Amino acid sequence: MHIIVAASQKGGAGKTTLIRSLAVATQQAHGPTAILDTDPQGSLTSWWNRREAQEPALVKFDLVDFEAGVAKLEAAGIEYLFVDTPPSVHPEMGALLARASLAIVPVRPSPDDLDAVGDTLGLIEEAGCPFLFVLTQAKPRTRLQMQAVMALAKHGKLAPTVMHDRTDFPTAAISGRTVTEVEPETASSREVRDVLQYVMEQLRKDASKGMRKVA
Ligand SMILES: Nc1ncnc2c1ncn2[C@@H]1O[C@H](COP(=O)(O)OP(=O)(O)OP(=O)(O)O)[C@@H](O)[C@H]1O
Numbered sequence: 287m288h289i290i291v292a293a294s295q296k297g298g299a300g301k302t303t304l305i306r307s308l309a310v311a312t313q314q315a316h317g318p319t320a321i322l323d324t325d326p327q328g329s330l331t332s333w334w335n336r337r338e339a340q341e342p343a344l345v346k347f348d349l350v351d352f353e354a355g356v357a358k359l360e361a362a363g364i365e366y367l368f369v370d371t372p373p374s375v376h377p378e379m380g381a382l383l384a385r386a387s388l389a390i391v392p393v394r395p396s397p398d399d400l401d402a403v404g405d406t407l408g409l410i411e412e413a414g415c416p417f418l419f420v421l422t423q424a425k426p427r428t429r430l431q432m433q434a435v436m437a438l439a440k441h442g443k444l445a446p447t448v449m450h451d452r453t454d455f456p457t458a459a460i461s462g463r464t465v466t467e468v469e470p471e472t473a474s475s476r477e478v479r480d481v482l483q484y485v486m487e488q489l490r491k492d493a494s495k496g497m498r499k500v501a
């Protein structure tokens with residue numbers, strides 16, 4: 287099972303929006319998927335409770351019982367687990383990242399957000415977790431976006447597709463859905479599918495190197 291964790295200590299970076307969008311698109315295109323909410327704010331859980339669809343499955347287990355939870359999901363045939371995390375360091379975060387196949391770090395293109403990336407990266411690198419950046423909530427064709435691309439590319443892999451600031455994302459969440467469920471042929475849906483394709487490529491590369499692939 288692949289474990290994909292959204293990580294950013296900066297509040298509002300776009301973790302929850304990104305992780306649920308990718309989880310739904312994975313369920314649509316790749317196979318049985320589950321989501322886990324480790325944020326006490328419970329935004330992912332509240333979103334899922336507004337959904338009609340039962341998939342991707344919202345699973346609940348304590349991070350201290352992570353291995354047992356993972357084993358149960360694998361036994362149930364879940365292939366992908368997407369984990370949302372809070373904008374803070376909680377004690378189990380290091381262990382979660384050490385166990386993850388991939389960390390995804392959403393970053394808004396602003397100097398304040400770029401400044402905060404170092405703290406998140408410190409945690410991810412300490413855990414030895416493969417990671418990639420995704421630019422989120424970007425206004426199209428701005429200098430800020432170009433500057434952010436250049437700054438992030440120095441520190442790690444950056445998804446070639448940017449998730450722009452689009453009302454589609456919060457609008458879909460009103461009914462507990464994501465953009466690819468509401469309307470597959472919009473710019474926002476294409477962005478999600480493109481980012482997911484990049485995520486899947488990274489998972490395949492790491493798996494072929496024998497890294498962090500679970501059973
Ligand atoms: N691409 C986007 N376009 C427009 N709005 C977005 C986009 N991504 C996120 N948002 C909005 O920005 C806000 C913050 O996003 P989100 O809740 O996903 O961030 P977060 O990192 O999970 O926040 P927190 O750190 O509080 O958990 C939300 O209101 C969300 O609807």
Ligand SMILES: [Mg+2]
Pocket residue numbers: 301302303325329370371
């Ligand atoms: Mg969140």
